[in-house]
Amino acid sequence: MERMDRVDEYIKSFPPNVQQALSQIRATIKKKAPQAIESISYGMPVYKTNGKPLVYFAGFKQHIGFYATPTGHEAFAGELSKYKQGKGSVQFPLDQPMPLELIERIVAFRVEENEKERMAKEGSFPGLSAPAKRALENNGITTLEQLSRLTEKEVLSFHGMGKSSIPKLNALLKQAGLAFNK
Template sequence: MNHVDQYIVTFPEDTQQILQQIRQLIRTASPDAEESMAYGMPAYKLNKKPLIYFAAYSKHIGLYATPAAHQQFADELAGYKQGKGSVQFPLDQEMPLDLIRRIIEFKVQENQKKKKKLNMDSSKGTRS
């Protein structure tokens, strides 16, 4: 059992199921992402850069995907409590798994674009 598994099993069964669903969405969208724990929550890196984090609380699931992702989905996230790069999905409402999937996919694409740009800049002998 790894650290993320150990984290997930500390929650009630219904919350564990949601956490596992989010975890699977990340694994499907980014099979190469590195899974670890950071800031006390499951964390994923792709190309050595932060991809996404998530956490469970007593009344919500927190998704931490950076401000750019939240700007991209601003209309759909409008009904949820948000921070600069975070959103809270209440546990007493249906979990918007399709929206979460699309946020993850957006983050994967954003990460890949940054990697391509870095590779192009490196081949020119410059760094951004």
């Protein structure tokens, strides 16, 4: 069974008023994290980027549980303070409008946090071979901005840099709105 089907089944297992709230939250998460992988974990929908959870949510009779890991709750503690909370969770009552704008901001925060963690782990050049990464680092190139100041020919002159790395570097530069110097 596909992941989306499982989340669809999860949502459909609730009364209509809960389904509506769950569907609104799901759409909000997908809007702010379209690249997130959706699945079920701990019996509830979860959204992950870079293999790490962004947020979970769950339906209940009187509220929607929202779980943005401790950092998401800490960063928005003031705005979440008006809701009942537990460790790493917040309850959005079903008799009130869902705070979709707040959920959007929390999801965006978590996406950025996961991306920063990935960048810290992989560096500025994910998918590049270790020798090619070392070649860049040995030449003082640690960011895409620095890389964009060089020509492809200059980069290829670095010891340890192979021709197969150029398409990968071009793709990384393009994602960042940059390009090699001409």
